[in-house]
Amino acid sequence: MQDARLEPSRAGSGVPHAWRERLRRRARRSARPAWLGTIRRTKPLSDEWGRDRGTPIDRYYIERFIGEHAHLVRGRVLEVMSSEYTYRFGEGVEVGDVLDIDADNAAATFVADLATADAVPSEAFDCFILTQTLQYVFDVPAALRHAHRVLRPGGTLLCTVPSVSRIGRKYLETEYWRFTASACSRLFGDAFPGGAVDVRARGNALVCVAFLMGMACEELRARELEPDDAYFPLVVTVRATKAPVGVPEGEAASRPQ
Numbered sequence: 001m002q003d004a005r006l007e008p009s010r011a012g013s014g015v016p017h018a019w020r021e022r023l024r025r026r027a028r029r030s031a032r033p034a035w036l037g038t039i040r041r042t043k044p045l046s047d048e049w050g051r052d053r054g055t056p057i058d059r060y061y062i063e064r065f066i067g068e069h070a071h072l073v074r075g076r077v078l079e080v081m082s083s084e085y086t087y088r089f090g091e092g093v094e095v096g097d098v099l100d101i102d103a104d105n106a107a108a109t110f111v112a113d114l115a116t117a118d119a120v121p122s123e124a125f126d127c128f129i130l131t132q133t134l135q136y137v138f139d140v141p142a143a144l145r146h147a148h149r150v151l152r153p154g155g156t157l158l159c160t161v162p163s164v165s166r167i168g169r170k171y172l173e174t175e176y177w178r179f180t181a182s183a184c185s186r187l188f189g190d191a192f193p194g195g196a197v198d199v200r201a202r203g204n205a206l207v208c209v210a211f212l213m214g215m216a217c218e219e220l221r222a223r224e225l226e227p228d229d230a231y232f233p234l235v236v237t238v239r240a241t242k243a244p245v246g247v248p249e250g251e252a253a254s255r256p257q
């Protein structure tokens, strides 16, 4: 595609074509004008992912994902920061543990960095809810090795990661990553050998823009939230099931969930 900014230096050698292209682009802008309205601003409408206006848009996908897998949130469950989703969605939860790197978190039953979480017992949990946390862990493969280690055979990791998001106010120095579905397939596939990994990219161009601008879920329609565009994901969801005991590597991947 020709770049209109190159036109002056190309004077005399492609000007008619460049002008035609410029007119075509102007016609496209007129035919489909972009009315930015209240989001024509350089600061978002909310400084809290839209929480002060309603439900943050990423939560639409995160909570649907956990809700769809409620039957897997059972037995002994580990969650990061709080056990909110454990008890809100869980079916038959026996114990709800909380992991956090933050020693000031009174809810934490394990204070550890997930990337070096040797203090968390092996094969202890039926489910690990790891939502919106891996972007803060520099060594993601190490974190996933621990996530896999702490699960019982047949246990499930329910993980979500941001593809698009602002950087949290407290996290300018420690928020490291955004994720694609392809990266997740490789990272989780490597960490769960012989297990079953299901990766989904959720969201579309509109919800990405709305989320960055701090709009809330309630300001969008279901028909705007629901369509997924693989090229414009907001959130990536991953269900990773640890291979059951005795299942040879590779076989568990084809088992129905």
Ligand SMILES: C[S@@+](CC[C@H](N)C(=O)[O-])C[C@H]1O[C@@H](n2cnc3c(N)ncnc32)[C@H](O)[C@@H]1O
Pocket: 079, 080, 081, 082, 099, 100, 101, 102, 112, 113, 114, 115, 131, 132, 133, 136, 137
């Ligand atoms: C934004 S919260 C997300 C968790 C929450 N369950 C949710 O869905 O919003 C991020 C949490 O991860 C914790 N955290 C950040 N880095 C961590 C690490 N390396 N290991 C364990 N927890 C970490 C933070 O202290 C914080 O409690």
